[in-house]
Amino acid sequence: MIADDPDDASLAAQALAGRQAAYGALMRRHRDAVYRLARGHVGDADAAMDIVQESFVAAFASLARYDGRRPFRGWIARITINKCHDWARRRAVRRFFSFARPIEDAAHVADAASDPEQAAQSRAGVARIEAAVAALPVALREVVLLRGIEGMSQAEVAQILGVTEKAVETRLYRARRQLQEMLRESDGARV
Numbered sequence: 001m002i003a004d005d006p007d008d009a010s011l012a013a014q015a016l017a018g019r020q021a022a023y024g025a026l027m028r029r030h031r032d033a034v035y036r037l038a039r040g041h042v043g044d045a046d047a048a049m050d051i052v053q054e055s056f057v058a059a060f061a062s063l064a065r066y067d068g069r070r071p072f073r074g075w076i077a078r079i080t081i082n083k084c085h086d087w088a089r090r091r092a093v094r095r096f097f098s099f100a101r102p103i104e105d106a107a108h109v110a111d112a113a114s115d116p117e118q119a120a121q122s123r124a125g126v127a128r129i130e131a132a133v134a135a136l137p138v139a140l141r142e143v144v145l146l147r148g149i150e151g152m153s154q155a156e157v158a159q160i161l162g163v164t165e166k167a168v169e170t171r172l173y174r175a176r177r178q179l180q181e182m183l184r185e186s187d188g189a190r191v
Helices: 008-016 020-042 045-061 072-097 116-135 138-149 154-161 165-190
Strands: none
Touching: 008 020, 008 072, 020 045, 020 072, 020 116, 020 138, 045 072, 072 138, 072 154, 116 138, 116 165, 138 154, 138 165, 154 165
16 A cells, blocks of 8 residues: 555665556656657657656666666666657667668647647747757757756756756756757748
8 A cells, every 4th residue: 555645765675665556656757757858858749758768678677777866766766767868869870871860750630629820830830949959969958958947956957967057057948059059040931
């Protein structure tokens, strides 16, 4: 039996003791944040779902190494970032050996939105932002995703990425500046 609202360290300890419900509770508690992080990192919803699954499988396999004195959220975020890097490496290898266009180029599906024009503009805006974030160098992208999207503190991001808080601040500043330039350029190109 799981307590009403146990902390992550308690759930991890229970999961290590063989209680599947405890690990399920950890997954439910953190899966949305892990998905947002993966989705923001790889820019593909289906790949992000695969990465979420791989991240939780890897976390379960290495749960004995989790330090309950530290936030589980940061630990699972680091695993997720590693899985995103793995995904990017695999994709680069596949792209090298294949001249086929990515499947996402053909994924135009009709939307039953009440106002198609407004929905299209909204999707286009989100797609521009996602593309701009995806175009950032990895070090800047990770900071934007963890700090800006996931709302983690500068200290948490620094710990997850293994850099100083000042480095996080600098990377975030550079990322924001690059995003502004890219979005400004894409606005100019559309006129």
